Amino acid sequence: MKVSRWDEEKKAVAETARDMAGLGLVTGSSGNVSLRLAPAEESSELLAVTPSGVPYTALRDDEIVVADFDIEPLEGDLMPSSEALLHVAIYRARPDVKAVIHTHSVFASVAAVAGLTIPPIIDEMMIAVGGAVEVSEYAFPSTEELADSVTVALGERSAALIRNHGAVGVGRDLAEALDVCALVEQVAQVFVYASLLGKAEELPAESVEAERAIYRMRRQIME
Numbered sequence: 001m002k003v004s005r006w007d008e009e010k011k012a013v014a015e016t017a018r019d020m021a022g023l024g025l026v027t028g029s030s031g032n033v034s035l036r037l038a039p040a041e042e043s044s045e046l047l048a049v050t051p052s053g054v055p056y057t058a059l060r061d062d063e064i065v066v067a068d069f070d071i072e073p074l075e076g077d078l079m080p081s082s083e084a085l086l087h088v089a090i091y092r093a094r095p096d097v098k099a100v101i102h103t104h105s106v107f108a109s110v111a112a113v114a115g116l117t118i119p120p121i122i123d124e125m126m127i128a129v130g131g132a133v134e135v136s137e138y139a140f141p142s143t144e145e146l147a148d149s150v151t152v153a154l155g156e157r158s159a160a161l162i163r164n165h166g167a168v169g170v171g172r173d174l175a176e177a178l179d180v181c182a183l184v185e186q187v188a189q190v191f192v193y194a195s196l197l198g199k200a201e202e203l204p205a206e207s208v209e210a211e212r213a214i215y216r217m218r219r220q221i222m223e
Helices: 007-022 084-093 106-114 123-129 144-154 174-197 205-222
Strands: 032-037 046-049 065-068 073-075 099-103 159-162 166-171
Touching: 007 032, 007 046, 007 099, 007 174, 032 084, 046 084, 084 099, 084 144, 084 166, 099 174, 106 159, 106 166, 106 174, 123 174, 123 205, 144 159, 144 166, 159 174, 166 174
Parallel strands: none
Antiparallel strands: 032 046, 032 099, 046 065, 065 073, 099 166, 159 166
């Protein structure tokens, strides 16, 4: 097997993709995972990203694609994920983000299809995500328009809903991004059920501001 300077990073991306599927955040080969790579000297920025069309339960570490930010593969025999443009757009807009995960989890997708922002309803959500989970404007999948729309919806926060599509979570590493995606799905479920009961009560404004400050402070400390 060919040895790569990014073997450990490719292994981590593949493991995260398999974990994502195991958590029920995607089915088959839907969704995608990437990790920002430290570029070689004088090289362009790079990412390791899941390939297109490979079910995650069968994904091998060596099938992870290393590509530059123009989505030109440097390593790997498969095509990069069809949503690689989304990952690149987020990395370009957010230097603090080192990992991006796009999911098709059920309740987050319900909110995305309904066009409903998930408001700040749980303290843990505010501290981990940094605010409401906003819905992007609709754009055709795998396009720059979608990438730009989602990046706007994400803002400085750690998650966004992709209109009529799914969700995206980001982090300073793969574990944090996966935790964000799992939390967003849990909060989306609470939001949907509470709405069915009549109302999803938002946190008090003073708590929202205090917890947003904690979110920002934690990110500054750990950068």
